[in-house]
Amino acid sequence: MQRIIILGPCGSGKSTLARRLGARHGLPVFHLDQAFHRPGWRPAPEAEFHAEVERIAALPAWVIDGNYKGVIASRLARADTLIYLDLPRRVTMPRVIRRIIESYGRVRADSAPGCPERVDLAFLRYAWNWNRLQRAKTRAVVAAFQGRVVVLGSRREQMRFNREQFAETG
Numbered sequence: 001m002q003r004i005i006i007l008g009p010c011g012s013g014k015s016t017l018a019r020r021l022g023a024r025h026g027l028p029v030f031h032l033d034q035a036f037h038r039p040g041w042r043p044a045p046e047a048e049f050h051a052e053v054e055r056i057a058a059l060p061a062w063v064i065d066g067n068y069k070g071v072i073a074s075r076l077a078r079a080d081t082l083i084y085l086d087l088p089r090r091v092t093m094p095r096v097i098r099r100i101i102e103s104y105g106r107v108r109a110d111s112a113p114g115c116p117e118r119v120d121l122a123f124l125r126y127a128w129n130w131n132r133l134q135r136a137k138t139r140a141v142v143a144a145f146q147g148r149v150v151v152l153g154s155r156r157e158q159m160r161f162n163r164e165q166f167a168e169t170g
Contacts, residue, residue, distance in 0.1 A: 005082045
């Protein structure tokens, strides 16, 4: 695994898994939210965002977390592994709420500079509806991917994957 894409709904654990895989395999980690947002949660100009994703995807090794379907083609063309965290709302929404509460007012490690955690009703609606609106499209992307695919559809599967990936070798 040298180029890993991680997809999934808000609160599924994409950023956490990206950081852990990056550390475990010595790969640079890129959170697309950092490339997309400017201070104050303003979106980056589209051309700048696309150029940055192209630059990252052209690197020899990486872990990239984030969905951003409009810029997925270059990542898919270069990735060797795609991990899809296919978790239900009953798992993801409590995680989203917990993240907001625990990080409120602070910039998280996977957020862009100048974007402190906040209560954002539009984001909460997006997170609530993600599986209903995005899951089928994402599953189609996953099904069409030509490299190694890992689909984790429950907390139990995530924990098993984590044990397998991060078990101490020696």
